Amino acid sequence: MTEKSPETKVAEAQTAALELAKLSDERRSAAIVSIADAIEDRSDEILAANETDVREAEALLEDGEYTQALVDRLKLSPSKLESIAEMVRSVAEQDDPLGATQTARRLDEGLELYKRTVPIGVIGSIFESRPDALVQIAALSLKSGNSVILKGGSEASESNRILFEIIREATADVPTGWAQLIEARADVDALLEMDDSIDLLMPRGSSGFVSYIQDNTSIPVLGHTEGICHVYVDEDADQSMAVDIAYDAKVQYPAVCNAVETLLVHEAVAESFLPEMADRYAEAGVELRGDDRAREIVDMAPATDDDWASEYGDLILSIKVVDSLESALAHITTYGSKHTESIVTDDSDRADEFMRSLDSASVFHNASTRFADGYRFGLGAEVGISTGKIHARGPVGLEGLTTYQYYLEGDGHRVATYAGEDAKPFLHEEIEDN
Amino acid sequence: MTEKSPETKVAEAQTAALELAKLSDERRSAAIVSIADAIEDRSDEILAANETDVREAEALLEDGEYTQALVDRLKLSPSKLESIAEMVRSVAEQDDPLGATQTARRLDEGLELYKRTVPIGVIGSIFESRPDALVQIAALSLKSGNSVILKGGSEASESNRILFEIIREATADVPTGWAQLIEARADVDALLEMDDSIDLLMPRGSSGFVSYIQDNTSIPVLGHTEGICHVYVDEDADQSMAVDIAYDAKVQYPAVCNAVETLLVHEAVAESFLPEMADRYAEAGVELRGDDRAREIVDMAPATDDDWASEYGDLILSIKVVDSLESALAHITTYGSKHTESIVTDDSDRADEFMRSLDSASVFHNASTRFADGYRFGLGAEVGISTGKIHARGPVGLEGLTTYQYYLEGDGHRVATYAGEDAKPFLHEEIEDN
Numbered sequence: 001m002t003e004k005s006p007e008t009k010v011a012e013a014q015t016a017a018l019e020l021a022k023l024s025d026e027r028r029s030a031a032i033v034s035i036a037d038a039i040e041d042r043s044d045e046i047l048a049a050n051e052t053d054v055r056e057a058e059a060l061l062e063d064g065e066y067t068q069a070l071v072d073r074l075k076l077s078p079s080k081l082e083s084i085a086e087m088v089r090s091v092a093e094q095d096d097p098l099g100a101t102q103t104a105r106r107l108d109e110g111l112e113l114y115k116r117t118v119p120i121g122v123i124g125s126i127f128e129s130r131p132d133a134l135v136q137i138a139a140l141s142l143k144s145g146n147s148v149i150l151k152g153g154s155e156a157s158e159s160n161r162i163l164f165e166i167i168r169e170a171t172a173d174v175p176t177g178w179a180q181l182i183e184a185r186a187d188v189d190a191l192l193e194m195d196d197s198i199d200l201l202m203p204r205g206s207s208g209f210v211s212y213i214q215d216n217t218s219i220p221v222l223g224h225t226e227g228i229c230h231v232y233v234d235e236d237a238d239q240s241m242a243v244d245i246a247y248d249a250k251v252q253y254p255a256v257c258n259a260v261e262t263l264l265v266h267e268a269v270a271e272s273f274l275p276e277m278a279d280r281y282a283e284a285g286v287e288l289r290g291d292d293r294a295r296e297i298v299d300m301a302p303a304t305d306d307d308w309a310s311e312y313g314d315l316i317l318s319i320k321v322v323d324s325l326e327s328a329l330a331h332i333t334t335y336g337s338k339h340t341e342s343i344v345t346d347d348s349d350r351a352d353e354f355m356r357s358l359d360s361a362s363v364f365h366n367a368s369t370r371f372a373d374g375y376r377f378g379l380g381a382e383v384g385i386s387t388g389k390i391h392a393r394g395p396v397g398l399e400g401l402t403t404y405q406y407y408l409e410g411d412g413h414r415v416a417t418y419a420g421e422d423a424k425p426f427l428h429e430e431i432e433d434n
Numbered sequence: 435m436t437e438k439s440p441e442t443k444v445a446e447a448q449t450a451a452l453e454l455a456k457l458s459d460e461r462r463s464a465a466i467v468s469i470a471d472a473i474e475d476r477s478d479e480i481l482a483a484n485e486t487d488v489r490e491a492e493a494l495l496e497d498g499e500y501t502q503a504l505v506d507r508l509k510l511s512p513s514k515l516e517s518i519a520e521m522v523r524s525v526a527e528q529d530d531p532l533g534a535t536q537t538a539r540r541l542d543e544g545l546e547l548y549k550r551t552v553p554i555g556v557i558g559s560i561f562e563s564r565p566d567a568l569v570q571i572a573a574l575s576l577k578s579g580n581s582v583i584l585k586g587g588s589e590a591s592e593s594n595r596i597l598f599e600i601i602r603e604a605t606a607d608v609p610t611g612w613a614q615l616i617e618a619r620a621d622v623d624a625l626l627e628m629d630d631s632i633d634l635l636m637p638r639g640s641s642g643f644v645s646y647i648q649d650n651t652s653i654p655v656l657g658h659t660e661g662i663c664h665v666y667v668d669e670d671a672d673q674s675m676a677v678d679i680a681y682d683a684k685v686q687y688p689a690v691c692n693a694v695e696t697l698l699v700h701e702a703v704a705e706s707f708l709p710e711m712a713d714r715y716a717e718a719g720v721e722l723r724g725d726d727r728a729r730e731i732v733d734m735a736p737a738t739d740d741d742w743a744s745e746y747g748d749l750i751l752s753i754k755v756v757d758s759l760e761s762a763l764a765h766i767t768t769y770g771s772k773h774t775e776s777i778v779t780d781d782s783d784r785a786d787e788f789m790r791s792l793d794s795a796s797v798f799h800n801a802s803t804r805f806a807d808g809y810r811f812g813l814g815a816e817v818g819i820s821t822g823k824i825h826a827r828g829p830v831g832l833e834g835l836t837t838y839q840y841y842l843e844g845d846g847h848r849v850a851t852y853a854g855e856d857a858k859p860f861l862h863e864e865i866e867d868n
Contacts, residue, residue: 018767022790105812111801113811120823121793195648199823214629214652220824221652241846248848333452355841356456359555367545367844376852377547377840378539378862389554389633389837390654391825403823406811407789410801412675414682418810428812 006149006190009180010122010197013147016177017121020145023174025096031171032092032139036085038170039135039163043081046166049158050076050131057155066155069255073130074156084132087381091139094380097398098145104431108424110411112431118405119145121199124191125383126151126213128205131159136381137202138167138179144401149191149198151182153205192217202396204384207311222396224387226311226337227257229369232328232354234345235268241366242344243277248368249342251284254315257385258340258372261311262318264328267293270321274298286315293321308335325350329357336360338387340372340394361387361394440583440624444556444631446611447581451555453609454579459530465605466526466573470519472604473569473597477515480600483592484510484565491589500589503689507564508590518566521815525573528814531832532579538865542858544845546865552839553579555633558625559817560585560647562639565593570815571636572601572613578835583625583632585616587639626651636818636830641745656830658821660745660771661691663803666762666788668779669702675800676778677711682802683776685718688749691819692774692806695745696752698762701727704755708732720749727755742769759784763791770794772821774806774828795821795828 004012020028039046054075060066103115123146127133134152141148152160164181171178182191191198195218203213207225214221231249233242249260265273270293278298281288288300289307300319307318308331322328332341342364343354355363362372372394374382379397386393392400417424438446454462473480488509494500537549557580561567568586575582586594598615605612616625625632629652637647641659648655665683667676683694699707704727712732715722722734723741734753741752742765756762766775776798777788789797796806806828808816813831820827826834851858 018791018793021793107805107810107812111805118793218648218655220654220822222824238846244846244848248850252848252850252853357452359452359455359552359839362840362842364842365844367842367847368849370849371541371545371842371844371847372840376541376849376860378541378860388654390656391837393837394840403825403827405793406796406806406828408796408798408801408805410799410805412672412678413801413805414678414686415802415804415810416682416686419686426810426812 006182006187007194009182010149010191010194012177013122013149013180014197016175017119017147019175020147020178021098021119023145025098027174028142028145029092031174032088032142034170034173035135035139035167036088036092038166039081039085039088042166043078046081046159046162047076047078049162050074052158053156070129070155073128074159076131076159080132084135087132088135088139091143091381094143094398097143097402102404106427106429106431108413108427111413112409114407114409115404116407117402120401120403122147122149122197123401124149124151124198124201124219126188126201126203126205127153129153129156131156131163133204134160134163135167137383140381140383140398140401142171142174142178144398146401147178147180149180149182151188151191154185157183189216192219195219202384220391222386222388222392222400223384224257224337224339226387227259227339227385228262228309228311228335228337229258229260229339230262230264230332230336230341231260231369232264232325232332232341232343233266233269233273234325234343234347234350235266236347236350237266237269237273237344238346239269239273239276242273243280245342245344245366245368246277247280247284249370250281250286250317251315252368252370255313256370257311258369259313260317260369262308262320262331262335264320264322264331265294266325266328267321267323270294271297274319281317284315286317288317288319290319291321294319297321311337325353329354332358338389339385340364340369342367342369359389361385440616440621441628443614443616444583444625444628447556447583447614448631450609450611451553451581454581454612455553457579457608459532461608462576462579463526465608466522466576468604468607469569469573469601470522470526472600473515473519473522476600477512480515480593480596481510481512483596484508486592487590504563504589507562508593510565510593514566518569521566522569522573525577525815528577528832531577531836536838540861540863540865542847542861545847546843548841548843549838550841551836554835554837556581556583556631557835558583558585558632558635558653560622560635560637560639561587563587563590565590565597567638568594568597569601571817574815574817574832574835576605576608576612578832580835581612581614583614583616585622585625588619591617623650626653629653638818654825656818656820656822656826656834658691658771658773658819660821661693661773661819662696662743662745662769662771663692663694663773664696664698664766664770664775665694665803666698666759666766666775666777667700667703667707668759668777668781668784669700670781670784671700671703671707671778672780673703673707673710676707677714679776679778679800679802680711681714681718683804684715684720684751685749686802686804689747690804691745692803693747694751694803696742696754696765696769698754698756698765699728700759700762701755701757704728705731708753715751718749720751722751722753724753725755728753731755745771759787763788766792772823773819774798774803776801776803793823795819
């Protein structure tokens with residue numbers, strides 16, 4: 001069989017999307033459960049394909065082309081597959097995100113307006129090495145009635161191919177064409193041109209890659225280029241809580257976008273807090289870079305302007321001593337990426353001021369920035385995290401994959417009746433019990 | 435005083451936006467009422483400035499550079515100003531779109547997540563000749579806590595300047611800088627580059643202009659390039675209702691985006707319906723262009739492929755006879771712009787099929803397409819109409835100018851507690867009465 005062009009795949013996805021939008025939640029969810037079953041039934045095939053990917057990636061470790069972290073993310077295991085199947089079932093069990101009436105308004109007698117949730121249409125998802133991302137994104141798309149174009153990392157190509165095949169076969173009961181796999185990097189550029197047929201792009205990857213997508217398409221893009229998250233230790237912070245939170249936010253998983261990159265410390269507590277904090281970080285091998293005032297208290301490398309604007313994604317942290325909450329806010333406004341910021345304080349007024357002054361997607365009080373995640377937030381799963389402000393912010397789950405449509409039921413109503421000299425006034429009353 | 439650069443204006447708007455987000459609805463609404471009062475108090479100044487614009491535009495009528503329709507839209511009168519002031523007051527009276535809790539969820543004991551509506555930030559609005567657009571957009575932005583960069587048409591420059599001055603002076607009680615006026619066309623290109631500081635662009639104008647904006651910025655754009663709306667007269671349509679609706683949809687105001695451009699008629703009723711319809715249209719001077727089957731029934735010019743894809747914005751209409759609902763849907767899917775489509779039928783199943791099969795922002799049953807409008811929909815007013823599917827669709831009012839933010843209140847919670855072998859499970863329970 002000749003490989004289809006990306007144009008043909010997207011056209012098929014578009015046709016399927018219109019059909020998919022009319023399917024009941026029961027049909028969509030049953031198909032998702034079939035995916036989970038098939039992943040369990042065919043786990044040997046998946047693990048064999050994944051072993052090929054892992055072996056090839058390991059061969060490239062020595063060249064320094066791939067990191068051990070990438071190989072770790074790539075690797076599947078029987079227990080990992082089991083948890084993927086569980087995650088898929090949990091998506092199926094979520095409430096139907098479609099057909100919810102957001103507004104029901106009587107414009108006039110016999111003229112009723114309904115605003116209801118509907119799928120977005122065709123979503124283009126371009127993601128990194130973890131093969132579980134493909135399954136998660138496919139399940140969320142199907143549950144929300146969207147067609148999806150999937151483009152995974154080349155290092156996971158064998159794993160992605162078998163997972164995609166399993167998903168397509170398991171969902172033969174819904175309009176074929178709802179899921180499409182794109183493998184060539186060049187096909188991504190073709191996708192970027194299809195602003196007539198793709199409704200939303202969700203890239204996940206390096207900051208440079210996401211910027212490239214944003215700069216080269218007029219399709220709306222949801223995602224984040226950077227996760228420069230901050231923890232601010234206020235003068236009224238519980239010191240032991242502050243140490244625990246700042247430790248967790250950096251060390252629990254430093255490679256991810258919701259890890260903290262800069263720690264801001266109020267000058268009133270810096271002399272007591274920083275030495276204890278530095279000891280904890282030293283245990284985990286965290287490299288510290290500080291401003292002059294931080295370095296007067298603890299010995300560390302100097303931080304430059306580049307540090308404040310860096311997402312290390314590693315066990316490195318920049319530290320700045322500030323003289324007030326306002327200085328902390330100004331720093332975050334200047335250098336932050338509107339992802340997630342946390343204040344540690346026992347003063348609730350100052351917590352409120354901090355949270356209300358920042359326009360980041362997630363603002364936390366006395367909690368680790370690492371909580372900014374679709375699963376932890378209770379969204380079931382996430383297709384990605386958005387630092388944009390339009391449509392969906394922060395962790396994006398099913399709701400972020402829906403939009404709405406206006407339905408107007410009339411009885412021959414004409415606008416002329418409501419215009420001009422003897423214009424009839426509108427009722428504009430809410431319809432109860434819709 | 436030297437004119438500020440667009441960069442300075444946007445930076446001021448950004449600073450003001452963070453302050454504005456913290457203001458109470460009372461303060462924002464009081465400022466909006468002040469705008470209405472000032473428009474009434476200073477109506478003489480506004481009318482004088484407007485007269486200058488109108489005189490200059492009329493001078494250009496003979497060159498054919500401007501149309502009479504444009505001059506009509508430009509012209510203000512005492513009664514027009516009165517209705518503008520009324521509209522502004524009605525925006526002030528709307529419910530506060532900010533601070534609404536969309537979700538309240540207990541992730542674990544003492545760890546509570548709140549998803550609340552917040553302003554988007556800085557909005558760039560580029561609009562056409564009607565000076566009332568400036569006032570409407572400014573009022574909606576302020577009510578929703580957004581800073582706004584306003585760029586009106588050059589033909590309305592005197593009117594816009596005085597209206598802007600009045601708005602700024604009347605709102606001295608809210609952070610200055612929340613509204614900014616841009617006058618030079620070249621400054622629009624500067625705005626398009628400011629993807630770090632402008633959160634959303636809402637262009638209103640010709641299809642070519644909106645496409646230009648979309649193609650030349652990575653800022654999210656909300657708007658519509660085209661309004662190719664359809665009315666489908668089904669085999670079970672009430673003929674007199676169908677004639678009334680199709681007449682209203684074309685004739686009531688042909689220059690606007692929600693006017694019908696193509697009429698689709700089921701073959702079973704075409705022979706009876708088309709002659710009556712053509713007579714009605716003839717009274718209003720509507721030029722008809724039809725496919726072969728329509729032309730067999732009524733004498734009219736032939737329609738080409740270009741006609742099906744045209745937004746005439748004038749008293750011209752294309753007509754096609756179709757053999758089924760499916761053919762009508764296929765035509766709309768091929769040529770429509772996802773704005774507004776209406777079916778006229780007494781068969782509710784077929785109405786349902788029509789409405790559920792189309793992914794247009796607004797789908798109507800037995801009503802004129804001209805109802806697709808923020809005021810008629812009961813949104814109070816609109817900043818524009820969107821044919822995109824992301825964030826806000828159809829007529830965009832206050833709600834479309836908001837986004838949300840996640841607030842997490844913890845008590846020293848760390849992610850490490852919920853990860854690994856002995857991971858504590860999340861509660862993920864809704865919080866009642868938040």
